[in-house]
Amino acid sequence: MAFNMKQHVNTGVSRKVAGAGRFPAVAVRAVAAQAPPAAVAETKQAYGVFRLSYDTQNEDPSLTRSWKKTIKVAVTGASGNISNHLLFMLASGEVYGKDQPIALQLLGSERSKEALEGVAMELEDSLYPLLREVSIGTDPYEVFGDADWALMIGAKPRGPGMERADLLQQNGEIFQVQGRALNESASRNCKVIVVGNPCNTNALIAMENAPNIPRKNFHALTRLDENRAKCQLALKSGKFYTSISRVAIWGNHSTTQVPDYINARIGGIPATDVIRDMKWFREEFTPKVALRGGALIKKWGRSSAASTAVSVADAIRSLVTPTPPGDCFSTGVISDGNQYGVREGLIFSFPCRSKGDGDYEICDDFIVDEWLRNKIRATEDELQKEKECVSHLIGMMGGSCSLRGVEDTTVPGEN
Amino acid sequence: MAFNMKQHVNTGVSRKVAGAGRFPAVAVRAVAAQAPPAAVAETKQAYGVFRLSYDTQNEDPSLTRSWKKTIKVAVTGASGNISNHLLFMLASGEVYGKDQPIALQLLGSERSKEALEGVAMELEDSLYPLLREVSIGTDPYEVFGDADWALMIGAKPRGPGMERADLLQQNGEIFQVQGRALNESASRNCKVIVVGNPCNTNALIAMENAPNIPRKNFHALTRLDENRAKCQLALKSGKFYTSISRVAIWGNHSTTQVPDYINARIGGIPATDVIRDMKWFREEFTPKVALRGGALIKKWGRSSAASTAVSVADAIRSLVTPTPPGDCFSTGVISDGNQYGVREGLIFSFPCRSKGDGDYEICDDFIVDEWLRNKIRATEDELQKEKECVSHLIGMMGGSCSLRGVEDTTVPGEN
Structure with missing residues (x-):
């Protein structure tokens, strides 16, 4: 069947805008x-x-x-x-x-x-x-x-x-x-x-x-955090980026985020078996990831727009191409029905995988040890408090904001 | 043969720097x-x-x-x-x-x-x-x-x-x-x-x-000019970008540049047979291309870094991939031995083609009519004068700079 060439076709927005639908x-x-x-x-x-x-x-x-x-x-x-x-x-x-x-x-x-x-x-x-x-x-x-x-x-x-x-x-x-x-x-x-x-x-x-x-x-978007975590594991181990897999970011895109080294792999081997330095993992890895934006803005004089854009592109690509077997990507999604005991009704970053159809599922095979569980609780609590601060914007009853006068957990270098 | 994995290999710069070679x-x-x-x-x-x-x-x-x-x-x-x-x-x-x-x-x-x-x-x-x-x-x-x-x-x-x-x-x-x-x-x-x-x-x-x-x-780099010229031909004709070919930029990357509509093709047909508006070609096309950067900086508040970068990428790609048969790309290259009578010893933008090996040749099948010849002469004269202004930097005898107090031909929106 032959169609005529149609150029200058602007389909425009056909639906009526003002006054239509659910919200007046x-x-x-x-x-x-x-x-x-x-x-x-x-x-x-x-x-x-x-x-x-x-x-x-x-x-x-x-x-x-x-x-x-x-x-x-x-x-x-x-x-x-x-x-x-x-x-x-x-x-x-x-x-x-x-x-x-x-x-x-x-x-x-x-x-x-x-x-x-x-x-x-x-x-x-x-x-x-x-x-x-x-x-x-x-x-x-x-x-x-x-x-x-x-x-x-x-x-x-x-x-x-x-x-x-x-x-x-x-x-x-x-x-x-x-x-x-x-x-x-x-x-x-x-x-x-x-x-x-x-x-x-x-x-x-x-x-x-x-x-x-x-x-x-x-x-x-927590993909920038994941990319930065992978970069730090590569730099520390001396292994190339492509050998780093299963790096989850759990929770909030804030400094309470949990870059997960427990489940991370380097060349298919647990990262903790490659980098035999638990002190580094416990004390340096997380701040290196969470504070990278701040380190960058100090050097660069402006926020890291290019690598943020790359991570958005990566986040989309992860949804429209199949995830390699055994790997995962991190994204903040609704916690409803998650297998890790995170309370429902929060947008929480989990390790996920996709068939490449735009949809995803939360990976169910990540090990959560006591250290990780405590960290997850802390970022979950923060997200619950953030939710209560905006209760009036989401039709939720009650809720008072307890986040005034507390330590600022915004990722440095961002707003 | 198996090699060991070598990471952290920085080959560095092996040649001696100071005092070596031709220039003390x-x-x-x-x-x-x-x-x-x-x-x-x-x-x-x-x-x-x-x-x-x-x-x-x-x-x-x-x-x-x-x-x-x-x-x-x-x-x-x-x-x-x-x-x-x-x-x-x-x-x-x-x-x-x-x-x-x-x-x-x-x-x-x-x-x-x-x-x-x-x-x-x-x-x-x-x-x-x-x-x-x-x-x-x-x-x-x-x-x-x-x-x-x-x-x-x-x-x-x-x-x-x-x-x-x-x-x-x-x-x-x-x-x-x-x-x-x-x-x-x-x-x-x-x-x-x-x-x-x-x-x-x-x-x-x-x-x-x-x-x-x-x-x-x-x-x-005259590829940004070429891209802008193709864009204007597409917008004017309503034909999609991919149907525009053989758009040469001749001469200097300045407002004396010559975007060539004589040889340009739209869907394989001469552009002048598709856009039947010689007044537009003669009076509007060239300024639209040469002044595009100025129009952009007015809108955008900063110079067009992204599309310039795209055009550099295009310029490289044109040298490392074979040029489609019959097409060309524009680049400013040494005029020695050119077939269009441009004087030798200038970096002059010509239509070129490449086998994709990084090398190129100047296309020899472009028609130069009287209008085009006069325009080419003007941009060639400007380049010769620029050359004379920098004669002391290129080991050339004599040469005095006649470009003081003349009209500024820098492409607007650039430095």
């Missing part, structure tokens, strides 16, 4: 301190030359092979530094595959709108053959339209004198709005990866505000 | 206003877990396949924004190929040394399996050691009130030093791509100061 638009906008008022929200703008459909009789034979359906990837904080790396990685085909056409739907603020246009123009100039559409906008209800993936990079940075509890509150409100927007507009099987901090609790808020999307589709 | 060290350092004094130049530092040699009996079967020899890629301006994109593209295997191990040798200034360390640490954290070594340093003689490729991104930005003639002078001195360092230290068949502006004349200076390296190995 006014209520949604009322809490949207960071969302643009409806009056200034514009229809998303599209860039590039579109080819969302294909001509099977095209003169160019490379276009006649069977294409996958274009996937729509929404990215928030799209004019920021992490996105500036990530978008080009996504567009190159390195993440979703060299035969996977992609549409990028970029969310920014009114203030960053011109910068977003600049990003879109740079993507145009890069001539990526898999990049089929770039659209930009300031309204999450529009930008998330039919999104198969939502990469939630954007979050407000912490202002001077703000505690983590304030950050939870401020960013929690953004993720409540964006969760509702996902619920209304995104694909019913949208996969969501939250990078903006505090990412576990932000992911929880988005999830609780998006009941139409499966709870297990929400992820908080 | 004192003379070299004397002109090196931007190079560190010999007293503070440190031996390059190495990062990551090295595996420059391989164990053919390794437990990991992925390591036992036949590896290509690791290539050494030196990058200047390595802590800058363009490099911050480019280095991760190089390390990912997207540029030199997924079976090509790579060592990155990063050159910075004393001032940027900490930032360079940060970049190296971020590359470590990214766990790229093809990245076999990262070393950093401030002495070009060390950092260029045995380099198979030298990507010369670094250049001093223009200070307030400086003319292009001043920039030619200031950066010319850097490229004289770096050309001499290449001559001493780099692989005898090193491929050099100059990005730092004014890139054509900088490449000329480096080439003239590196007589031991073939003249045709020196390139000035």
Whole structure:
């Protein structure tokens, strides 16, 4: 069957935005301190030359092979530094595959709108053959339209004198709005990866505000922590990166995170049999991982946007390609039904594996010794307290915030 | 035959640096206003877990396949924004190929040394399996050691009130030093791509100061201009990027550049037969390409580092993969022996093709009509004048700089 070549096809967002669905638009906008008022929200703008459909009789034979359906990837904080790396990685085909056409739907603020246009123009100039559409906008209800993936990079940075509890509150409100927007507009099987901090609790808020999307589709990024843990094991053992496997990050993306050396393997052998230095594991390994971002920002003068973007790309790749047998990857996911006794209802980082279909399961064969169990309890307690601080954003009764005046556990070098 | 696994193998720089070879060290350092004094130049530092040699009996079967020899890629301006994109593209295997191990040798200034360390640490954290070594340093003689490729991104930005003639002078001195360092230290068949502006004349200076390296190995980056030209043809015609071919950029990477619509094809048909708007070609196309960087910097607030890095990656890829039949790519190369009547001894952008062996030839089948010939003459004249302004840096007699007080032709958005 021959189709006509259709260019300049912008499918746009067909669903109605304001007032449709579960949440009345006014209520949604009322809490949207960071969302643009409806009056200034514009229809998303599209860039590039579109080819969302294909001509099977095209003169160019490379276009006649069977294409996958274009996937729509929404990215928030799209004019920021992490996105500036990530978008080009996504567009190159390195993440979703060299035969996977992609549409990028970029969310920014009114203030960053011109910068977003600049990003879109740079993507145009890069001539990526898999990049089929770039659209930009300031309204999450529009930008998330039919999104198969939502990469939630954007979050407000912490202002001077703000505690983590304030950050939870401020960013929690953004993720409540964006969760509702996902619920209304995104694909019913949208996969969501939250990078903006505090990412576990932000992911929880988005999830609780998006009941139409499966709870297990929400992820908080702990892959950068896993990558940093693998790097430290490689540096300490002198073994190459590719020989390091089964490195789990448990719990929260904060300094209470637990990089797991008990189950880690180097060249297939327990890491503790290769690096025979329990003092190093107990006292140095975890801080080296958790404080790496701080060490980097001191050197580099800015936060580690490039390696963060690489870890987001890795996190996606882990869901769309099968996990090698026996290995795992770390991601913060809903703890419901986990086999490790972590209380339910938290976004908690576990070792997971995937068949490469975008879904995953929590690995059930990790050994938890007493040291690990105690560490897991501590990060679990922190996540429970974070949850109580944002109870009003997730429709939970009671809950008072006990995280004021406590030690700051934000990963250094991040907000 | 079985080799032992050798890790932490840093081959270092075996050649003697100071005083060796053609240029006496004192003379070299004397002109090196931007190079560190010999007293503070440190031996390059190495990062990551090295595996420059391989164990053919390794437990990991992925390591036992036949590896290509690791290539050494030196990058200047390595802590800058363009490099911050480019280095991760190089390390990912997207540029030199997924079976090509790579060592990155990063050159910075004393001032940027900490930032360079940060970049190296971020590359470590990214766990790229093809990245076999990262070393950093401030002495070009060390950092260029045995380099198979030298990507010369670094250049001093223009200070307030400086003319292009001043920039030619200031950066010319850097490229004289770096050309001499290449001559001493780099692989005898090193491929050099100059990005730092004014890139054509900088490449000329480096080439003239590196007589031991073939003249045709020196390139000035005009690929970003080509990509922008293709983008504009795609946007105007509504045809997808992949259908645009044979888009040559002639001459200087400045506003006198000539994006060639005469020979360009869209879907195999002359572009002028697809876009039937000669007024657009004559009046709008060239400024749209040459002024794109300026339009971007206005939107984006910073120069287009990501798309520049993409174009450097494209430029390398064009040399290490065969050019599709009938197509071409643009690169600024020595004009000696060209078939288009451009005077010899200039680094001039021509349409080229490659067998994918790192070498290239200038395409001989491009039609040059009167319009194109006049445009080529103008950019050629400019390059000749630039050459005369730097005559003292390339051992040329006479030559006086006639580029003072003339219109600035630097591509907007760049330095």
